[in-house]
Amino acid sequence: MTTGHLAVGWTGQVLALSKGDEVKLFVAKSAGFCFGVKRAMDMALEAAQKYPKHLYTLGPLIHNPQAVEFLEGIGIKVKERIEDIPTGTVVFRSHGVSFEDSKKAKEKKLHIIDATCPIVKRAQFFAKFLHRHGYALLIVGNAHHPEVEAIRSYLDEDVLVVDQPKRVERLGPWEKLGIIAQTTQSFNLFKEVVAISLEKAKEVRVFNTICQATTIRQKEAVEIARKVDCMIVTGGFNSGNTQRLATICREIQPKTYHIETARELNPRWLVRKKKIGLTAGASTPHWIIHEVEKEVRSLKGLKS
């Protein structure tokens, strides 16, 4: 079980731990599929049973290549544009779809299964609400994330998107400013943007649209990162929430590594580490987390 250790012992040091040395692995309880992702996966699996022919998702259902590969394996094809879906059933992914795509799918009379996360729908609702009530709208998020793109598509006016507090300094001033967040954003970033915007608007109306599961996951990751020597964050390299989880952990524990699967786990990272932390993004399947955990346990000679 200590092969992993010996393989990295390039300076010849004894890597096996002496007696009394206790290695601990902290696995975040909140790691992995959130409610919205689990729901989307369940809906897609059910659709694969009911409508095995001509079943598509518009863009990847979730931001995890392995999960998407699995869905493709059971016959669910990924298409980037409605134009590329000739007929059949289309699953709208957890991040939501744009107004235009939704309209086009209806016009084409495709059978629609809407797996948009209800928490994302709530963010869309508040964006429209603020816009309708005359507020300039500011979204704390990534302008190129499909969730943010979808929210913007429902509003005819310019919507501001910021992912750095200092960007707000160059915006405004406003009489009435409404603020929401991409559901998987960093809560600290959200707080900073709101705080700065107070200098720029007479009224600031904020709906905290960050998904509670995201906040809990980030808080737990921070708690674990504070007590370990090495932190592993597992999830799609294209997953925004996993990237942020890694960034948040890295601020506390610079030895934080973002991997997609157990294959990328470099045994060197674990050498002489006694306390190891493991968490995963909202779109990371449990089977991947389990594999990573197994690999870490094997490398450190821990019981499974």
Place this chain on the structure above:
Amino acid sequence: MTTGHLAVGWTGQVLALSKGDEVKLFVAKSAGFCFGVKRAMDMALEAAQKYPKHLYTLGPLIHNPQAVEFLEGIGIKVKERIEDIPTGTVVFRSHGVSFEDSKKAKEKKLHIIDATCPIVKRAQFFAKFLHRHGYALLIVGNAHHPEVEAIRSYLDEDVLVVDQPKRVERLGPWEKLGIIAQTTQSFNLFKEVVAISLEKAKEVRVFNTICQATTIRQKEAVEIARKVDCMIVTGGFNSGNTQRLATICREIQPKTYHIETARELNPRWLVRKKKIGLTAGASTPHWIIHEVEKEVRSLKGLKS
């Protein structure tokens, strides 16, 4: 002109500056009477002309003992309770009055001159607005300041008042939280309270009721405090906004001194100081600032 220097030279050091040493005095442009205080003073002076008999203010018109003394000198008496005003004219001070006092004054048929600052009235308006629209109300301010007491008196429900961000941690959670600030509060405190409250409420609606003159005065004080060796803050010891100005400056330049008049200026503070800053609260009369400035110039051998 260097008597002041010599008087403090108790260790015998040469206190007169050698040639080439340049002493600089930075006087804040924003020091002294704000719009609301100036307006209240003008209204009181006009009242003294028109209604010289039985003229009263309910509590001190502004938080500056010297200004109040001046008003008493021209016949405007200070009474703490409506009950103590038998008849005649009452001036409501810049901080506003409570609902009860306003009612009692009307019932007694006193002639009312309402010198409540319009910016304070605006804060009262938004407090009532938020309360009427079902928001739990949080005021960033000092619970015992007459302005905050007056705002609270218009609302029948419990209103929360906090002067420290950490107090918010023990409050909530709320569905809908409305936040306003005492008009002369520290903008940084306001921002911190709003940021923390985002963790406690689904919706946070904020009206920035801090008077812009206060924000400008605080910002200018910070800029000056950053470049001087000694900072003088002038204003009533009972003036909340002057106290905060001193606190803000002290965080940057520990050699910050809060004085009420030129008499409290200790020449020792200025020994060997080359860059001296001077600012004053919103209720500090210009004649007091001018005297302090004159005294500093005299002690440091600067031209008036």
